[in-house]
Amino acid sequence: GESVGLHLPTLSVQEGDNSIINCAYSNSASDYFIWYKQESGKGPQFIIDIRSNMDKRQGQRVTVLLNKTVKHLSLQIAATQPGDSAVYFCAETYFNYGGSQGNLIFGKGTKLSVKP
Amino acid sequence: EPEVTQTPSHQVTQMGQEVILRCVPISNHLYFYWYRQILGQKVEFLVSFYNNEISEKSEIFDDQFSVERPDGSNFTLKIRSTKLEDSAMYFCASNRQGSNEKLFFGSGTQLSVL
Numbered sequence: 174g175e176s177v178g179l180h181l182p183t184l185s186v187q188e189g190d191n192s193i194i195n196c197a198y199s200n201s202a203s204d205y206f207i208w209y210k211q212e213s214g215k216g217p218q219f220i221i222d223i224r225s226n227m228d229k230r231q232g233q234r235v236t237v238l239l240n241k242t243v244k245h246l247s248l249q250i251a252a253t254q255p256g257d258s259a260v261y262f263c264a265e266t267y268f269n270y271g272g273s274q275g276n277l278i279f280g281k282g283t284k285l286s287v288k289p
Numbered sequence: 290e291p292e293v294t295q296t297p298s299h300q301v302t303q304m305g306q307e308v309i310l311r312c313v314p315i316s317n318h319l320y321f322y323w324y325r326q327i328l329g330q331k332v333e334f335l336v337s338f339y340n341n342e343i344s345e346k347s348e349i350f351d352d353q354f355s356v357e358r359p360d361g362s363n364f365t366l367k368i369r370s371t372k373l374e375d376s377a378m379y380f381c382a383s384n385r386q387g388s389n390e391k392l393f394f395g396s397g398t399q400l401s402v403l
Binding site: 207209214215216217218219222262264276277278279280281282 | 330
């Protein structure tokens, strides 16, 4: 079946280093990709998104890269901070005919631990 | 920033009982969703709701599940006869109509079926 998956289930980095979290997707019909951060006891929190007509999008300290050729998505966090410690999920979806967002298909999640 | 709020935060019920999980989406949002996350697993889509009807639902969302928007602010998920495997964290989410709109998730209701 079609799925979104993650290469690394856990990632441990030193405070101040850059983090890279990877994700593979298999549904070529997906045209919208999102990264979510989930802290313990909380719901997923939107970090950054990217449409399929883009290769790269930057936010504040975060960058998402999309490689449609190999169906790969990555999240880069610059100067990782202890507050970045959380589980990170990639998700894929598509836009319906009317422009509304279809249901999200989440990956399993990568746990990021930041060592002070 | 406006938030999606969910109540209760924890719900414990006996197998076979009915439960209602409540959500208050963000006030100017028009699309509403329920997702669930079984412990240690992926977040899974259950149902989306727009204009007082279900837009889309997953295989998980069988006849035991129903959703309702009883008034202008609440959005509920009802499980008619709970099963052990319904134990999960249930997340409500909402967004406005239109493209490129991120989902806002609530903090979830942890449902434990005994």
